[in-house]
Amino acid sequence: MSSIPAPLEGSPKRRAWRNRLFQVAMLSCMFVAFGTLAVLLADTLITGWPELSSRLLTGLPSTEPGEAGARPAILATLYLGLLVLLFSVPIGVLTAIYLEEYADRTRWWNRAIEVNIQNLAAVPAIVYGILGLAFIVRGIGVGRVVLAGGLILTLVVLPTVVVASREAIRAVPDSIRQGAFALGATKWQVVWRQVLPASIPGIATGSILALSRAVGETAPLIMVGAITYVAFNPSLLGPYTALPVQIYNWTKQPDPGFQTLAAAAAIVLLVIVLSMNAVAIFLRNRYRKQW
Amino acid sequence: MTQMEAPRIDSGRIAEVSRGLDRSEVERREKVFSVFDLSVSYSGTTALEGVALDVHRNTVTAFIGPSGCGKSTFIRCFNRMNDLIPGAKVEGTVLYHSEDLYSRDVDAVEIRRRIGMVFQKPNPFPKSIYDNIAFGPRVLGMKGSLDERVEWALRQAALWDEVKDRLKDGALGLSGGQQQRLCIARALAVEPDVILMDEPASALDPISTTRIEDLMHELKREYTIIIVTHNMQQAARVADMTAFFSVNMEGDGSGRRGILVEYDATTKIFTTPSDKRTEDYVTGRFG
Numbered sequence: 001m002s003s004i005p006a007p008l009e010g011s012p013k014r015r016a017w018r019n020r021l022f023q024v025a026m027l028s029c030m031f032v033a034f035g036t037l038a039v040l041l042a043d044t045l046i047t048g049w050p051e052l053s054s055r056l057l058t059g060l061p062s063t064e065p066g067e068a069g070a071r072p073a074i075l076a077t078l079y080l081g082l083l084v085l086l087f088s089v090p091i092g093v094l095t096a097i098y099l100e101e102y103a104d105r106t107r108w109w110n111r112a113i114e115v116n117i118q119n120l121a122a123v124p125a126i127v128y129g130i131l132g133l134a135f136i137v138r139g140i141g142v143g144r145v146v147l148a149g150g151l152i153l154t155l156v157v158l159p160t161v162v163v164a165s166r167e168a169i170r171a172v173p174d175s176i177r178q179g180a181f182a183l184g185a186t187k188w189q190v191v192w193r194q195v196l197p198a199s200i201p202g203i204a205t206g207s208i209l210a211l212s213r214a215v216g217e218t219a220p221l222i223m224v225g226a227i228t229y230v231a232f233n234p235s236l237l238g239p240y241t242a243l244p245v246q247i248y249n250w251t252k253q254p255d256p257g258f259q260t261l262a263a264a265a266a267i268v269l270l271v272i273v274l275s276m277n278a279v280a281i282f283l284r285n286r287y288r289k290q291w
Numbered sequence: 292m293t294q295m296e297a298p299r300i301d302s303g304r305i306a307e308v309s310r311g312l313d314r315s316e317v318e319r320r321e322k323v324f325s326v327f328d329l330s331v332s333y334s335g336t337t338a339l340e341g342v343a344l345d346v347h348r349n350t351v352t353a354f355i356g357p358s359g360c361g362k363s364t365f366i367r368c369f370n371r372m373n374d375l376i377p378g379a380k381v382e383g384t385v386l387y388h389s390e391d392l393y394s395r396d397v398d399a400v401e402i403r404r405r406i407g408m409v410f411q412k413p414n415p416f417p418k419s420i421y422d423n424i425a426f427g428p429r430v431l432g433m434k435g436s437l438d439e440r441v442e443w444a445l446r447q448a449a450l451w452d453e454v455k456d457r458l459k460d461g462a463l464g465l466s467g468g469q470q471q472r473l474c475i476a477r478a479l480a481v482e483p484d485v486i487l488m489d490e491p492a493s494a495l496d497p498i499s500t501t502r503i504e505d506l507m508h509e510l511k512r513e514y515t516i517i518i519v520t521h522n523m524q525q526a527a528r529v530a531d532m533t534a535f536f537s538v539n540m541e542g543d544g545s546g547r548r549g550i551l552v553e554y555d556a557t558t559k560i561f562t563t564p565s566d567k568r569t570e571d572y573v574t575g576r577f578g
Contacts, residue, residue, distance in 0.1 A: 182370065182407065184427065
């Protein structure tokens with residue numbers, strides 16, 4: 001009987017070649033993905049660069065591209081962001097607490113809620129726009145105002161906030177809860193004083209990411225009447241336009257000057273969104289817990 | 292004078308048997324718990340059946356036995372932690388100072404203050420050392436100086452000297468043995484009557500284990516202690532009374548039910564046990 005071990009499947013050369021092929025394939029995919037993104041960003045930056053000025057940030061819109069600014073749109077976008085934060089975080093977090101800590105999983109209605117939250121996150125934003133138009137703008141009758149836009153965007157991102165908060169709450173080890181109960185804490189004390197504080201980093205990250213999505217939504221805002229030409233600072237119960245809508249409207253104008261403006265405004269929007277994401281990533285890295 | 296029965300087992304096998312009290316001394320002390328015909332089931336499956344014993348004041352009682360015989364389930368009955376498990380059902384009676392622990396009038400939250408628990412894997416909260424100890428007194432609304440209470444608890448747990456300069460540091464930065472003593476201090480801070488310990492040293496190194504065992508000897512002067520342990524030597528070293536649990540297999544293999552086999556002074560359990568199953572376990576013939 002031979003003492004040489006049996007040869008392996010396939011020659012070593014073939015295995016090394018296959019390995020290299022796989023690496024090349026992966027790198028190519030990565031380049032396609034990032035390359036596309038890079039080209040897109042570069043194109044926007046190059047097109048919009050000439051119009052990137054303080055006038056863009058502080059001026060009012062005008063029929064002359066040389067004098068137009070996007071201040072009302074930027075302000076409205078920031079207000080909308082604030083409203084979304086104000087509404088979606090408390091509602092989302094409390095919902096997540098109920099689902100994770102209090103709901104009895106064996107009851108059918110809790111399972112139904114669970115399934116539906118996942119579904120809601122996948123609903124296209126424009127459907128929320130139609131819903132908002134019918135129930136909030138016309139139904140409740142607030143009209144085509146900033147508040148309505150904020151409420152609708154809240155609906156769009158609420159499922160995301162709930163899911164992110166649930167993940168954060170679920171990540172808190174059960175041993176912490178057991179330890180707190182064993183000391184004589186009530187259920188509410190355990191949730192409020194141990195579970196929530198421990199899940200805040202995850203909740204914050206999820207909320208900010210949801211927020212940055214809300215800020216970029218265009219379709220639902222068009223549906224509920226972010227009107228095209230707003231030449232005054234927006235107020236809570238007044239008409240408005242948001243930055244994505246403003247960009248869209250400028251691209252529709254025939255004058256090429258407006259195309260440049262649109263690209264420049266897109267850069268501003270990107271900066272807003274990327275800053276929010278950067279804050280979210282910073283928070284997540286800073287507060288990553290070791291259990 | 293009757294001659295003492297010679298030990299049937301070589302008691303040298305288990306070193307330092309019987310630092311504990313003898314049975315008559317234990318039974319002279321007030322009964323803290325009386326358990327009658329206790330059964331616990333999880334979603335219909337019986338885990339523990341027909342347990343009865345008494346625990347006396349200022350003693351250390353150990354529950355020993357092979358894995359899966361319901362020791363942890365049983366110890367959790369004493370502070371109603373099984374209430375937190377959906378589907379868990381406790382039948383029978385547990386009297387705490389002659390009051391029914393499971394009666395409707397009893398507030399589980401108040402009970403848990405008086406009957407504290409230390410878990411197998413140290414579970415400090417992700418907060419500072421100070422806030423860990425202060426958590427209990429804060430949620431219970433205890434009056435008096437928090438600083439003093441924290442210091443007192445840490446001294447009782449023999450941890451004060453090691454952490455007094457870094458009370459504001461995170462508790463998770465402590466070593467395993469220190470974390471477990473922190474958990475003990477945390478339990479002591481709410482002034483309990485009883486301390487339950489579910490395998491408190493099984494996740495720790497031998498030196499930390501010895502420190503915890505020495506702590507138990509100290510603590511039993513003021514508290515009543517019940518521990519679950521897999522380590523027979525540990526039970527022999529620290530316990531006054533030892534309860535040996537085992538498993539009853541259903542004839543048709545449908546279930547394992549935990550049962551109490553024998554409960555007696557530690558010395559007796561390890562030298563002249565009455566039940567053959569106990570003898571087999573403590574001599575290492577099984578388990």
